[in-house]
Amino acid sequence: ETGVTQTPRHLVMGMTNKKSLKCEQHLGHNAMYWYKQSAKKPLELMFVYSLEERVENNSVPSRFSPECPNSSHLFLHLHTLQPEDSALYLCASSQGEGGTQYFGPGTRLTVL
C-alpha cells in the first residue's frame, strides 16, 4: 500500500482558502490521475497526465488546478472551493496511459 502516497490524508478548508493536495508514486509509472469520489456517485475522473503532459481534463472547474512537475509527483491546487467540492480525492498511477491503475489512500477534503 505504499506504492502511491497522498498528503494530507484529511483537509478542512474555508471557501476562501488556497491549499494543495500532493500525490507521489514510487512504482516507476509514467501516467498519473486525479479522481473525485463523492457519496453514492461513480468515481469521477478529473485529470490525466501522461509523461508529465495533461492528456485529459474532464470539464473540471478552474478552481481545481493540477500540476505534474515530474512523473513521480502530482499536485492538485485548490482555491475558492465550494461546499459541494467536499469529497475524497484519489490519486492513481499506471504504466502507460490507460494501464492498470494503482491508487493512493486518498485525501478527505471538507469545505466549510
Add this chain to the structure above:
Amino acid sequence: AQTVTQSQPEMSVQEAETVTLSCTYDTSENNYYLFWYKQPPSRQMILVIRQEAYKQQNATENRFSVNFQKAAKSFSLKISDSQLGDTAMYFCAFMRGATSGTYKYIFGTGTRLKVLA
C-alpha cells in the same frame, strides 16, 4: 458512450460462502479491458482482477474469478470462501483500448459487500 452499471448497491454473505457481484456495461468498442477494484473501509482502492476483452478465458485470482460474457456485456465477480477481510466496496471499471482513440476509464457506482461472521 460507454456506461458501467452495478445494480446491487449492497450485499451480504456469510463467511466461507460464495457470493457473486454483477456488472454490466455498454460499449460499441471491440478492444477494451474490464476490472474489479476493492475499496476496504480504510479507503485504499486495490485491483482485484483484470480481464482483456479479446481473451475468452475468464480471469481468476485465487478466490476471485469473473464470468465474462462479451456478447451479453456482462462481467460478474465471484468470491469463493468469503472472508471477513473481503468486506469492502467493490467497483467494476471499463477501460477503452489504446487503439480506440482517446483515453476512457469509467467506473460503476459500486457494490458494498459485507461478510458476516
